[in-house]
Amino acid sequence: MHITRAIQQFLANIAVERALSANTVAAYRRDLGKYAGHLQARGRDDVAAVSGEDVASFSERLVEEGMARTSVARALAAVRSFHRFAFDEDMTSVNPAAGVKPPKPGTRLPKALTVPEVNALLDAASEQEGAIGIRDRALLEVLYGTGARVSEAVGLTADDIDLSERSIRLFGKGRKERVLPLGSYAADAVAAYEVRARPELAARGDGTPALFLNTRGRPLSRQSAWGIIQTAAHRAGLEHVTPHSLRHSFATHLLQGGADIRVVQEMLGHASVTTTQIYTKVSAQTMREVYVTSHPRALHE
Template identity: 40%
Template sequence: MSAGTAETRAALPTALAAALEGYEDHLRTQRDLSDHTVRGYVTDAVSLLDHLARRGGGQVHDLDLATLRSWLAQGRTRGHGRATTARHAASARSFAAWLRRAGLIPEDVGLRLVSPKAHRTLPDVLAPDQARAVVESAAGAEEPIGLRDAVVLELLYASGIRVSELVGLDIDDVDRSRRLLRVLGKGGKERSVPYGVPAEQALDAWLTRGRPALAVPGSGPALLLGARGRRLDPREVRRTVHSAVAGTDGAPDIGPHGLRHSAATHVLEGGADLRSVQELLGHASLATTQIYTHVTVERLRAVHAQAHPRA
C-alpha cells in the first residue's frame, strides 16, 4: 500500500475504517487471496470510502448507487482508461456484496453498477525459435548464478508457472523421477505441472554444482537461491528474464509472465486442448485461458497474410 493510500485510510471516519478492516480480513482469511490481490482490492476500497466521506457519508449504510457511479466518474475525469474503470467497478461490486453479506447495508447497491468492458489486449509472445534462444542463453554456464539462471529460464518456459510459484518451490516440490513440479498457486490451490528433459538437465546441474555453492544455514528447503543463499527474490527472476530477452534478436520486450504466455501459446499451437492448458496454467476459469486461442488465431492470420498468394 502506498504512503498516500495509508494516509487516506488513516483519515477515514471510525465506522468506515472498521468496515474496511472487516473486508480486508475477509479477503485474507475467507477468500485466501494473495497479498498482491488483497492490496489491490483494499486500495480501491480506501479510495471509494474516502469518496463517500467527502460526500458527507460517515457510515457504510450511506453508500448508494449514486456514490458508486460518481466515484467511477471521478476516476474517468482523472484519466482512468476503460480497463482501470472496469477494475474499479469490479472492486466496488465485491466490496458492496461483502457489506450486504456482513449485514452492514440493507441491500447490495453494487448489483446495478455497470461499467465499460475492458479491452482484452493480446499478450506479446515469443516465436518458438526466440523462446529457444532465450532459455538457452544461460546454457553452458558453470558459475552458481549462471546455473541458477539457466534453471530459472528453463522452468519458467517448460512449465508456464508464475514467478511467485517458481520462487516458492522447495526441493521436495520437485519429483525428478516423473519430471513434475508440485506448485502452490493462487488461492492456495495445489497442482502438478510437468517439465521436460532440458529443464531436468538444468535442474541437475543446479542441484549438484550450483545450489551447494550458494547454500547457507538459513537457506532452508528453498529450491532456488539468491547470491546470499536466501530464497530467490522475484525481482531477480524478472531481471534474469529481461536480460535474456534483450539479448535475443527480434524478441518483444517481455518478462516472466511473457514466458508464461509464450509457453501456453506454443502448447496450444502444438495441438493441446484448451482444458489441458487451463490445468497447466492453474486458471480457475476456462474463460481466462481462452485469450490464448485469440493469440494463436492472430499468429495464424499473420502467417496467412505473408504466405498466401491471395491474402
C-alpha cells in the same frame, strides 16, 4: 453556475464532507479539469447546459486519445460523481451523466514470445558466470517448461521436483496442488543446478529447503526472479519480457502444437476454462497467413 465554480464546490465537498484522501481529491481534480476543458471547447460554460451527449463525447475523446480504458472509466466515474453532486445541490434540474456508461474494457491478448525468442532468452540466462548462470538457466527453463507462475517457481523446494519421474509439483492460488510433467530440457537444467550450483549457494545460507537460492543462500524472491528475466531479456535484445511472458508462451505454444485447451487449463492451474480461452485468440494477420498458406484456393497459381 459556471462549470469551474461548480467543480470547485464539488472538490471542497469530497475533501471536507466526505473526508477523502488528498491523493483521491487530486485525482478527481485532474480528471475534472480535463472535463471542464472539454465542455468549454464545446461551448458549455454553465453546468446546467451540459447534456448526456457532452458527457459521452468526453469519454469517446479520451479513448480516441489513446487513454487506457480503465483510466477512461475512472475519469468518467469522477464526472458521474460531480454531476450527481450538482443535481443534489440543485445546480441542475437533471443529471446528464446518469445514463452514460463507461467503455467496456478491451481484451488484452497475452504477449507470447516466439520459439526463437525463447531460445535466445534461455541462452542469455546462461551467460552469467558460475553458479548464478546455471541457476538462472534452470529457473527460466522451469518457467517456460511448466507455465508456472513466478511465485510458484520461487516457492519450489527440492522435494517438489522428481527428476527420475521428470515431474514437478506446483502449489497455485489457495495452495491448490498440481503435478505436471517436466520436459527433458528443464529436467537437465535443474539437475545441473542441483549438482553444480545449489550446493555452493546453499553453503552461504542457513539450510533452507527452497530450490532456487540467491547469492546469500536464501530463498530467491519474486523480485529477484523478475530481475533475472529482465537481465536475460536485455542480453537477448528482447523488450517487454516479464515472468508472465514465459507463462503466456508456454500456453500459446502448446495450443499451437495441437494441445487440448482443457489440458492446458489444468497445466496452468486455471479454475475455469474461460480464463484459458484468451490464449486461443489469434491476430487477423496470423489468421490470414494460415489461410494463405493452407487453403488450396487462397491464391492464384
